Amino acid sequence: MDSNYTAKLVYSGEGVAVSFDHSVSYIDFANFVRDRFPVFGRSIVNLSASGSESVLSNNVSEESSVSFDENDYLGCYKPEEAKRYCSKGWENFIKSKDQKFQGGVEEFRLKLRMYAIEMGFEYKYVRNTKKRVVAYCSKRESEHCGWCVKASLLEYNRFFVITDLVNEHSCHGVVRLQTNKMTGSKIIKSIMLDKVRENPNKKAIDIYHEIKSDYGIKVSYRTAWYSKERARESVLGGDVDSYAQLVWFGQKVVKSNLGSTIKIEYEPETRRFERMFVCYDAWMKGFQFCRPILFVDNTFISNKYRGQLIGASAKDANQGLYSVAYAIVDSETETNKNCKGEFVDLNPNNKLCLYSLQAIDECIGRIDNEHILAPFCLPSINENQNSILEMNWESNDDSFLDFSFPMEDKIRYSVLWQNDMNVRNALNIREGTKGQWTKCNKTTPYTFDIASNIDYHRNLSQKSLRALIYSGDHDMIVPYISTLAWIESMNFTIEEDWTPWFSNDQVAGYTLYYSNKEYNLTYATIKA
Numbered sequence: 001m002d003s004n005y006t007a008k009l010v011y012s013g014e015g016v017a018v019s020f021d022h023s024v025s026y027i028d029f030a031n032f033v034r035d036r037f038p039v040f041g042r043s044i045v046n047l048s049a050s051g052s053e054s055v056l057s058n059n060v061s062e063e064s065s066v067s068f069d070e071n072d073y074l075g076c077y078k079p080e081e082a083k084r085y086c087s088k089g090w091e092n093f094i095k096s097k098d099q100k101f102q103g104g105v106e107e108f109r110l111k112l113r114m115y116a117i118e119m120g121f122e123y124k125y126v127r128n129t130k131k132r133v134v135a136y137c138s139k140r141e142s143e144h145c146g147w148c149v150k151a152s153l154l155e156y157n158r159f160f161v162i163t164d165l166v167n168e169h170s171c172h173g174v175v176r177l178q179t180n181k182m183t184g185s186k187i188i189k190s191i192m193l194d195k196v197r198e199n200p201n202k203k204a205i206d207i208y209h210e211i212k213s214d215y216g217i218k219v220s221y222r223t224a225w226y227s228k229e230r231a232r233e234s235v236l237g238g239d240v241d242s243y244a245q246l247v248w249f250g251q252k253v254v255k256s257n258l259g260s261t262i263k264i265e266y267e268p269e270t271r272r273f274e275r276m277f278v279c280y281d282a283w284m285k286g287f288q289f290c291r292p293i294l295f296v297d298n299t300f301i302s303n304k305y306r307g308q309l310i311g312a313s314a315k316d317a318n319q320g321l322y323s324v325a326y327a328i329v330d331s332e333t334e335t336n337k338n339c340k341g342e343f344v345d346l347n348p349n350n351k352l353c354l355y356s357l358q359a360i361d362e363c364i365g366r367i368d369n370e371h372i373l374a375p376f377c378l379p380s381i382n383e384n385q386n387s388i389l390e391m392n393w394e395s396n397d398d399s400f401l402d403f404s405f406p407m408e409d410k411i412r413y414s415v416l417w418q419n420d421m422n423v424r425n426a427l428n429i430r431e432g433t434k435g436q437w438t439k440c441n442k443t444t445p446y447t448f449d450i451a452s453n454i455d456y457h458r459n460l461s462q463k464s465l466r467a468l469i470y471s472g473d474h475d476m477i478v479p480y481i482s483t484l485a486w487i488e489s490m491n492f493t494i495e496e497d498w499t500p501w502f503s504n505d506q507v508a509g510y511t512l513y514y515s516n517k518e519y520n521l522t523y524a525t526i527k528a
Contacts, residue, residue: 085216086191090118094149094167101151101160105130108151108160110190113182117217120176121147121169133160137171145171178218188219188227189234196231204228226499239305243273250276257281272330273305279325290314290322301328345451369476371528415439454486461490464518472528473509480525484512487523492516 093111101107109128112135116123127134131153137145150164188211195210196202204225211217211224219227250262259281265274291314298310310327339346339353346353368374417423418437460467469487471480492514500507501524514521 085214087114087118087215087217090114093118094162094165096167097162097165099162099165100154104158104160105133105151105153108133110186112149113184113187116182117180117187118176119174120180121171121174122181123147123149137169139171139173143171145169147171176216178212178216180217183217183219183223185223185227185230188223189230191215192227193231193234196228197235200232200236202228222499222501226496229497229499243305246273246276253278253280259284274330276328277325278327283322283324286316286322287314287324290316294324295321364476367476372474372476452486454489457486458490461492461516461519461521465520467519467521468524469521470509470524470526472526474528484523487512487514487521490514490516492519492521495520 090111093115101111112123112133122138123135124138124140125133125135133149133151135149137147139145140148146166147169148164148166149162151160151162153159154161188207192202192207192211195207204221204227207228208219208221208224211219246264250264253260253262257280261277261279261284263275263277265276266272267274294312294314296310296312298308301307301309308329310329312324312326314322314324316322338356339350342353343357346357348354415437424431424434469483471478471483473480493516494512495515496511496513498510498512501509501511507527509525509527511525512523514523
């Protein structure tokens with residue numbers, strides 16, 4: 001017979017492959033099997049074979065089966081079955097016109113994103129308000145794709161309902177991928193919320209791997225980290241809520257633990273938190289059986305309001321640490337309070353401010369302001385300018401890129417590089433028009449008549465702009481906390497709190513995202 005089809009015959013745990021012509025009848029094939037394998041005898045009860053053009057079906061013995069599958073002969077090389085991800089059900093989130101969403105616009109937006117991720121396309125909002133949403137396929141203009149969805153709010157029950165849906169794509173490339181621009185922190189937060197509720201200390205790297213293995217979605221570490229923070233806030237509450245409940249907490253502690261001491265201080269006008277002291281009655285009574293020595297230590301609070309947590313402890317009879325009291329202190333310094341935030345035009349009559357600033361100068365007097373980790377006693381680059389330029393150095397020498405050099409060597413090489421003729425020609429500096437480049441040229445006749453440029457930034461924030469402001473966290477000339485202070489004075493809305501950004505899988509700094517209507521500002525710190 002011609003080998004157009006191959007069948008695998010399994011009997012009592014043993015398998016044999018046989019070939020047959022595609023036009024063979026059932027009777028001929030059954031007789032061929034009986035003649036080839038007499039052990040079957042005449043007890044054929046069920047026989048089935050399938051090919052690309054015909055199907056044979058009848059009876060073979062109960063202990064045997066005949067099936068046709070080319071993958072059966074590939075053994076360990078046959079393709080694995082496609083994994084079913086937990087996101088498989090997302091393809092049914094957007095089904096038809098008049099579909100309702102009890103959670104309102106938030107539920108609709110979330111499920112629309114999940115649907116797009118699972119189906120493998122992207123969309124753009126044409127209208128996106130609390131009462132009406134209109135979205136089209138992102139390839140509507142480039143490939144004239146007709147997919148679109150329209151939904152609006154039902155006023156009488158606050159449901160969101162799909163009013164129009166064209167659920168077919170005429171564009172190319174609608175394929176489900178691991179990476180999709182529609183995947184954001186809201187999606188990851190929604191699917192990881194229960195797991196974070198079970199384990200609030202769940203690590204971002206674990207969320208990253210679980211999302212990839214269980215849902216077939218690949219996100220950045222930053223998205224996983226921010227999703228975890230948003231999920232924790234949903235479960236445990238935000239920082240603002242926690243601070244707002246401190247007074248209630250203090251009253252309840254004093255009422256339920258008689259003899260305890262709770263002191264909470266805040267600014268009367270702004271009600272800004274300043275400090276809090278906590279000492280339970282049981283702690284005070286237990287301290288009399290400890291050694292009469294207190295050990296005080298502190299650590300920084302890492303949330304966006306910062307501050308310090310100070311703890312007092314003693315040693316008990318078993319040489320163990322015994323808690324006595326703790327306090328939470330605001331991050332704002334006494335210097336800022338004494339000077340009332342004014343450090344440009346100092347009031348000579350404000351003695352407290354002058355004393356505070358003098359104490360700070362004594363503390364940082366021998367720190368390199370340009371780079372706090374660099375040695376303080378660096379040679380003056382401007383004074384040694386001539387001797388540096390006389391050094392033997394060729395323009396094709398790229399050793400100045402070696403970051404193992406000390407800081408003073410890097411500065412020297414930067415001077416040499418800036419004054420190299422090839423560099424000057426590349427910068428279109430005409431010969432004879434400019435002298436030697438110096439690192440800090442303080443002879444330029446600038447007029448320093450602008451004490452602050454905050455008003456300029458405030459005017460720009462009224463426009464439709466995207467702005468980036470960055471600051472090195474090792475720089476004391478323009479410290480990042482002072483930049484943060486004037487940004488916070490603008491009273492922008494914080495869209496995303498402190499999140500790390502990475503370079504070569506290493507934390508390179510942190511970012512804050514602000515918004516003011518159509519103005520968007522990113523503040524980034526750089527570990528340098």
